Amino acid sequence: MYVTKLSLAALLLSGSAISAAAQTTELHFIMCGGEVREADQKTVDAFEAANEGVTVNLEAVPWGTCQDKSLTLAAAGDPPSIAYMGSRTLRQMANNDLIVPAQISADTPYQDGVLNTVTIEGQAWGYPHAFSTKALYINCGIIEESGQECVAPKTWDEMYTMAKGVVDNTDVAGVGLAGKDFDNTMHQFLNYLYSNGGVVIDPATGENKLDSQQTRETLEFYGKLVDVAQEGPTAWERDQLKDLFNDGKIAMYVQGPWGYGQHNEDINQLVAPVPAGPSGKSGTILITDSIVVFKGTGHEDLAHELAQMITSGDSQYDLDSSWGLTPILDYAALGKTDLYYESGIWPNFTSTISTGGPEPLVEDFKSLQSVFTNMVQGIILKDDTVDNLVTIAGEELDEAL
Numbered sequence: 001m002y003v004t005k006l007s008l009a010a011l012l013l014s015g016s017a018i019s020a021a022a023q024t025t026e027l028h029f030i031m032c033g034g035e036v037r038e039a040d041q042k043t044v045d046a047f048e049a050a051n052e053g054v055t056v057n058l059e060a061v062p063w064g065t066c067q068d069k070s071l072t073l074a075a076a077g078d079p080p081s082i083a084y085m086g087s088r089t090l091r092q093m094a095n096n097d098l099i100v101p102a103q104i105s106a107d108t109p110y111q112d113g114v115l116n117t118v119t120i121e122g123q124a125w126g127y128p129h130a131f132s133t134k135a136l137y138i139n140c141g142i143i144e145e146s147g148q149e150c151v152a153p154k155t156w157d158e159m160y161t162m163a164k165g166v167v168d169n170t171d172v173a174g175v176g177l178a179g180k181d182f183d184n185t186m187h188q189f190l191n192y193l194y195s196n197g198g199v200v201i202d203p204a205t206g207e208n209k210l211d212s213q214q215t216r217e218t219l220e221f222y223g224k225l226v227d228v229a230q231e232g233p234t235a236w237e238r239d240q241l242k243d244l245f246n247d248g249k250i251a252m253y254v255q256g257p258w259g260y261g262q263h264n265e266d267i268n269q270l271v272a273p274v275p276a277g278p279s280g281k282s283g284t285i286l287i288t289d290s291i292v293v294f295k296g297t298g299h300e301d302l303a304h305e306l307a308q309m310i311t312s313g314d315s316q317y318d319l320d321s322s323w324g325l326t327p328i329l330d331y332a333a334l335g336k337t338d339l340y341y342e343s344g345i346w347p348n349f350t351s352t353i354s355t356g357g358p359e360p361l362v363e364d365f366k367s368l369q370s371v372f373t374n375m376v377q378g379i380i381l382k383d384d385t386v387d388n389l390v391t392i393a394g395e396e397l398d399e400a401l
Helices: 002-022 038-050 063-075 087-095 140-145 156-169 183-194 213-228 238-246 300-310 313-323 365-380 386-400
Strands: 026-032 055-061 082-086 127-132 135-139 252-255 269-272 285-293
Touching (some): 026 300, 038 300, 038 313, 055 063, 063 082, 063 087, 082 300, 087 285, 127 300, 135 140, 156 252, 300 313, 365 386
Parallel strands (some): 026 055, 026 082
Antiparallel strands (some): 082 285, 127 285, 135 269
């Protein structure tokens, strides 16, 4: 009897210990960006309140080191539970078995094309959380000084004509072009490619679609714009074009919605969708950052629950509206009214979502960047023909996939 009582006591104590252990789960959440957004913190607090004994160690890490830190921890067998990072890393992590697929409900009303930014061969690997699109900014003062009416160009031909009018009648460059060995050279090119009906990688099949007539038309147009652009585009990246725009040295360039508030107040700026090419409709590159759930923590279910909370409904709208992001969800479908993105410059950034395309997902992002940089710089410097440059780029992309 005594032994039985001791055994029973030990069992009860053991059960208590197990229960206590189960109630003290900590999720390690790495937040890229160096700061915790108020909207995300509120959701984390609500998650902890709804899950007794569960805490979230929310660690904000600067972009420059955060993605490497997450990958290093995971590769060393000590993965974070969850992380917010660029969707461009998804293929690398998925291919190396570091993350688990996202569990996104089929009825989640994402904007058209958003899920393509996290999808590899039909499987979503991240929960999209921050979203950006691009549009064309035009300095109407310069356009009018050149003797032209400041009306948004709808086609590439109209855009080129406007830019040439500036060059012919002022001392200002007609358009700002990015051509530096930098990721946004690829992004700038893709804004035009997706406005011409082009595809880089089919998100459903993973097939390389870069070597196409649409890409050739786009590269030819990019080369044509060199004649009406600032001197030496290969020395410039997108954020530097903002400075040229503010200094009145270029009449137009492509930028995100944040550009509007970064431009000088005395500039009479017109915002318009990226003009359409001969084979497409106005489009844009679709770029997201995502919440990912790492494999091997033992509490992936809790991590999925947090990811779903932080990327849905009121939580996501709070982030989008407070940060001035392109809306990642169709909030009207969720019953929200008086939406911030229905007026002002916002329709120029939302109207092209359905015709836009994703930042391509490959395991080695730098190799992808090189594919586009080589092609774009090749046409800027007139190193080769359009046909050869696109053929080579298609072959290089095959190697990167």
